[in-house]
Amino acid sequence: MTATLFLIxxxxxxxxxxxxxxxxxxxxxxxxxxxxxxxxxxxxxMVGAYLVAAFSAWTGNFAWALLLALPTALAFGLLLEVLxxxxxxxxxxxxxxxxxxxxxxxxxxxxxxxxxxxxxxVPVPExxxxxxxxxDGLLYPVYRIAIIVAGLAVAALLYVLVSHTRVGMxxxxxxxxxxxxxxxxxxxxxxxxxxxxxxxxxxxxxGAMVAxxxxxxxxxxxxxxxxxxxxxxxxxxxxxRGAFLAAILIGLVDTVGRSFAPNLLRFFLDPATASQTGRAxxxxxxxxxxAAILFFRPSGLFPAKR
Amino acid sequence: MTDLAQTRLAPFTxxxxxxxxxxxxxxxxxxxxxxxxxxxxxxxxxxxLLTRVxxxxxxxxSLDLILGYGALVSFGHAAFLGMGGYAVGILASNGMExxxxxIPVALAASALFAAVTGAISLRTKGVYFIMxxxxxxxxxxxxxxxxAAYGGDDGMTLSSRSLVAGATFLKDDRAFYGFTFACxxxxxxxxxxxxxxxxxxxxxxxxxxxxxxxAIGFQPFRYQLLAYVISGMMAGLAGFLLANQAEFxxxxxxxxxxxxxxxxxxxxxxxxxxxxxxxxxxAFLLLEEFLPEILHAAGAMLSSDxxxxxxxxxxxxxxxxxxxxxLFARGGIMGLLGRGRPDRQEG
Numbered sequence: 148m149t150a151t152l153f154l155i156x157x158x159x160x161x162x163x164x165x166x167x168x169x170x171x172x173x174x175x176x177x178x179x180x181x182x183x184x185x186x187x188x189x190x191x192x193m194v195g196a197y198l199v200a201a202f203s204a205w206t207g208n209f210a211w212a213l214l215l216a217l218p219t220a221l222a223f224g225l226l227l228e229v230l231x232x233x234x235x236x237x238x239x240x241x242x243x244x245x246x247x248x249x250x251x252x253x254x255x256x257x258x259x260x261x262x263x264x265x266x267x268x269v270p271v272p273e274x275x276x277x278x279x280x281x282x283d284g285l286l287y288p289v290y291r292i293a294i295i296v297a298g299l300a301v302a303a304l305l306y307v308l309v310s311h312t313r314v315g316m317x318x319x320x321x322x323x324x325x326x327x328x329x330x331x332x333x334x335x336x337x338x339x340x341x342x343x344x345x346x347x348x349x350x351x352x353x354g355a356m357v358a359x360x361x362x363x364x365x366x367x368x369x370x371x372x373x374x375x376x377x378x379x380x381x382x383x384x385x386x387x388r389g390a391f392l393a394a395i396l397i398g399l400v401d402t403v404g405r406s407f408a409p410n411l412l413r414f415f416l417d418p419a420t421a422s423q424t425g426r427a428x429x430x431x432x433x434x435x436x437x438a439a440i441l442f443f444r445p446s447g448l449f450p451a452k453r
Numbered sequence: 454m455t456d457l458a459q460t461r462l463a464p465f466t467x468x469x470x471x472x473x474x475x476x477x478x479x480x481x482x483x484x485x486x487x488x489x490x491x492x493x494x495x496x497x498x499x500x501x502l503l504t505r506v507x508x509x510x511x512x513x514x515s516l517d518l519i520l521g522y523g524a525l526v527s528f529g530h531a532a533f534l535g536m537g538g539y540a541v542g543i544l545a546s547n548g549m550e551x552x553x554x555x556i557p558v559a560l561a562a563s564a565l566f567a568a569v570t571g572a573i574s575l576r577t578k579g580v581y582f583i584m585x586x587x588x589x590x591x592x593x594x595x596x597x598x599x600x601a602a603y604g605g606d607d608g609m610t611l612s613s614r615s616l617v618a619g620a621t622f623l624k625d626d627r628a629f630y631g632f633t634f635a636c637x638x639x640x641x642x643x644x645x646x647x648x649x650x651x652x653x654x655x656x657x658x659x660x661x662x663x664x665x666x667x668a669i670g671f672q673p674f675r676y677q678l679l680a681y682v683i684s685g686m687m688a689g690l691a692g693f694l695l696a697n698q699a700e701f702x703x704x705x706x707x708x709x710x711x712x713x714x715x716x717x718x719x720x721x722x723x724x725x726x727x728x729x730x731x732x733x734x735x736a737f738l739l740l741e742e743f744l745p746e747i748l749h750a751a752g753a754m755l756s757s758d759x760x761x762x763x764x765x766x767x768x769x770x771x772x773x774x775x776x777x778x779x780l781f782a783r784g785g786i787m788g789l790l791g792r793g794r795p796d797r798q799e800g
Contacts, residue, residue, distance in 0.1 A: 184580065186713075234780055240580060241526055245720055246779040248713045253772025260766045373591055373709060380584040423601070430595035434588040438573055441585050445577045 149410075151285050156403050162291050164398020165298025169353035170371060171378040171390040172305060173346020179322035179385020181236055181339050184243045187227065187250035188350055189372025195220045195351025196358040196367065197258050200267040209272035209359070216355050217348055224347020228340055236339070251369070259365045266362035294356050301349070302391055309387055318342060322385035374401075377437050383447030393448065397433050404432040475790060476641070476728035483507060483634055487627050500626050501698070506738050507637045508694045510731035513718040514637075515687035518644055519680050520716065521725030522653065524660040528583045529570075529590025530715050533685045535597055535707030536563045537692020542609055542702040552615040552623070556693055563689025564682050566593070571681035575674055590712055597704040608703020615697055623697065633694055637731070640687050644727050647683065656680050721778060723787025732786050744771055 174188045198219050203212035231250060235243050271290050278286040309315035317338055320328045329335040354368070361367070378397050382389025409425025416424065440448065483503065490499040512534055519525040540559035549555065570589040577585055598606050614623040622628045647653050658666045659673035666673050696702045705711075714737065722733025745767045752760035782789065 178580075184583070231776060238779075240583065241520075241716070241720060242779050244526075244528070244583070244713070245717050246776045248717065249772045249775030249779065251772070252768050252775060256766055256768035256772065260762075260769060369710070373587065376584055377588060380581060380588075384580065426601075427596060427599035430599065431592045434592040434595075437588045438570075438585060438592075441577055441581060442573050445581060447581075 151282070152406065153403070154282065154285065155287065156406050157399065158287060158291065158295070160399035160402035161395065162294050162298070162398070163402055164395040165295060165302070166353050166357055167371070167374055167378050167398055168391050168394035169298060169301060169356075170350045170375040171382070171394050172302075172387055173342075173349045174375050175379040175382065175385055175387065175390045176318060176322070176342050177346050178379060180318060180325065180342050182325075183232065183236055184240050184247070185232065186244060186247040186372065187232075187254070188346070188375065189368030189370075190251050190254040191220065191224060191227075191347045191350040191368070192354040192371060193258065193363075193365070193368035194223055194254065195354030196269075196361075196363045197262060197267070197354075198351065199355035199358045200269045200363045201262070203269055209269070212269075213355055217352060220351025220355075221344050221348040224351070225340065225344045227347070228343045232343065255365045255369075264365060266364040268362060269358040271359040290359060294360075297356060301352070305387060314338075314341065374433070377433060379447075381437055381440050381447055383449040386447070386449040389447060389449035397436070400436055401430075401433050405429040408432070473728075475732075475787070479728055479731060480638060480641075483637070487630055497626060500630050502738070502742060504626075504630050504633050504698055505695075506735045507633045507731075508691050508698060509715075509718065509738060510734035511633075511637045511640055511694070512688050512691035513715055513722070513730040513734040514641065514644060514727050515684045515691065516715050517719045517722075517725065517727055517730035518647070518687070519677075519684045520719055521727075521730070522648055522660065523656050523677055523680050525575075525677060525681065526583045526716070527574075527586040527681075527684075528709065528712050528716065529586035529588070529593075530684075530688055531707040531709070531711035532566070532590040532593040533563050533688030534692035534695055534711070535593055535704070536566055536685075537689040537694075538696035538702040538706050539597060539600075539603070539692075540689070541615060541693055541696040542603055542611060545611055545615070546603065546609070550613070550616050551619065552617045552693075555615055556690065559689045559693045560686045563685045563692075567682040567685030568678070571678045571685070575677050575681070587709055587712070590707060590709060594704055594707045594709070597707065604703065606704060608701060608705065611696065611700045611702065614700060615693075629698065633698075636690060636694060640690065641727060641731075644687075647680075648727065652676060652679070717775065721782075721785050723785030726787045729785060729787035736786060740774070741771070744774075 170188065170192055173191075174185065177183055177185050177188070195216060198216040199209075199212045202215045202219075203209050206212055206215070227250065231246060235246055238246075275290045275293050278288050279292070281287050307315075309318060317328060317333055321333075321335065321338055321342075325335055328338075374397065378393045379390055381397070382391070382393035408429040409422040412421035412425045412428075415421070486503050487500060490496040490503075493499050512530070515533075516527060516530045519527060537559040540562055541555050544550070544555050544558060570586070574582055574585045574589065597603075603609050613621075614629065617623060623632060648656075655666065655671050655673075655676045658671070659676060663673045692706065695706065718733040718737045719730045720733070721736055722729035722731065745764045748767050748770060749760065749764050752763045755763065
């Protein structure tokens with residue numbers, strides 16, 4: 148029984164990790180290439196979820212909703228870039244943190260204004276509803292498997308884009324030394340815009356994918372944003388590879404830790420104390436994990452800048 | 454050597470004896486408020502609002518000590534508010550309701566937390582420091598949500614305010630106001646002394662150029678860590694006051710949004726002037742309090758339905774206002790008053 152539970156939790160952790168990766172990928176690029184701390188990245192995830200909720204209510208079809216939501220999320224990201232973020236690139240980190248904090252305050256209220264404070268539900272698309280038996284007597288929802296597949300596909304696509312295309316080369320060069328890239332005649336501002344829009348779209352895609360399994364509500368991006376920051380800091384700022392590994396690690400540690408910390412502690416403590424301490428420690432695990440990694444590697448696992 | 458010898462003198466002689474007008478006016482206003490409050494016709498409301506301003510002003514000032522003078526952007530400062538608050542809540546529910554026990558425990562707990570997390574965080578620089586302090590803040594937040602015996606997610610209501618040596622005088626709102634004022638004024642003077650002392654100069658030196666400080670024989674790490682501990686203890690004191698004022702304590706004391714608000718207060722007031730942080734806290738809280746009313750008045754010619762929606766969604770005005778302040782009001786309120794520091798620090 149514990150083995151099946153472990154398998155299910157591992158799959159859940161993998162799925163959560165991949166969602167985290169979709170958010171963290173854009174964040175780490177924006178951070179690495181532009182040296183820009185974007186706290187508003189989490190609300191872009193929220194906006195993606197709301198867009199898919201709105202479009203699927205309108206079209207009645209999840210696939211169409213997703214197809215419409217992605218370009219809208221991209222356009223919205225670019226709009227934010229032009230209106231606010233562009234003016235912050237040459238400011239210090241403190242100003243960036245504060246101004247993007249203002250964007251969060253605004254957008255969390257704006258979605259309440261447009262869609263109301265009550266959580267929205269998005270139905271799971273019909274083809275992907277139901278469960279499959281992935282092992283003896285072990286049912287797992289198809290939609291969650293679809294998320295895992297989509298996440299892996301996007302990760303592979305990103306790998307090809309970043310490692311084997313010209314734009315990807317510029318992005319990598321930009322993460323290492325933006326001044327030099329600019330001096331070599333690349334329009335760095337336009338590169339910033341491309342990276343930014345792409346990152347916003349990835350975050351929106353993550354939000355759209357989880358909309359059917361989570362409730363879509365104001366402020367849903369706030370906590371996942373912090374997790375995404377944990378991911379990129381552990382992975383090393385600017386590194387997609389680091390973000391991928393760290394996202395999977397964090398997803399697994401968090402999900403598996405939550406269900407197994409009490410069980411593990413039972414070896415050392417009496418059951419009542421174990422379950423209480425376990426519940427207390429589980430949500431702290433990833434932060435302890437992050438502190439430990441930063442203690443030994445102060446610039447993360449795979450720092451892009453040296 | 455003469456310079457070093459000189460700075461060993463009592464801290465206050467190190468700076469000019471000139472009395473600055475801004476903090477003087479600020480503290481005079483706080484001191485006079487309880488006597489003027491009855492004139493407003495809503496004494497309880499005015500006092501409780503100003504008490505809150507002073508408490509968060511104290512927290513913001515403690516952050517300014519490391520942010521403004523040490524360029525240490527701590528994004529987890531609200532954790533110390535929670536430490537102080539939970540010291541009150543946990544001790545009170547175990548029968549120790551006296552502030553003479555609670556305050557030392559709150560300070561000691563904050564100091565310990567600051568020493569441990571600071572020692573780890575200060576190994577990192579820049580963005581990584583922001584993120585690791587954020588992580589420690591989140592850690593404490595989740596710890597508080599899991600304290601089922603002390604209310605968990607929902608927090609807990611305190612049965613009453615703390616006693617002082619068995620006396621119940623803090624129950625009176627005016628007395629509590631006075632107590633808060635004394636705490637704020639005392640920590641302000643202490644912070645001024647710290648900033649003006651040799652210690653404060655080393656801290657600022659480490660902000661400007663840590664390598665040079667090391668070259669002339671200082672270890673910036675030790676000074677920064679001590680400043681972090683002092684700052685954490687002051688914020689812990691603010692947490693003690695905040696829990697007592699609200700007679701309530703919950704994990705919402707230490708959300709990362711609250712830490713962000715504290716940074717905002719400091720920047721709004723102007724970095725590195727101490728009283729600027731208090732002004733920033735006042736401006737932030739008053740704006741938050743009165744923006745709905747201002748919008749209500751501004752929307753007077755709109756239909757009542759639109760006016761209502763405008764007031765209800767005041768945060769849609771508040772958010773852009775924050776952005777505009779960051780973009781255009783550099784140097785904060787102290788900068789506008791012409792007494793801000795001329796140079797801005799890298800965050």
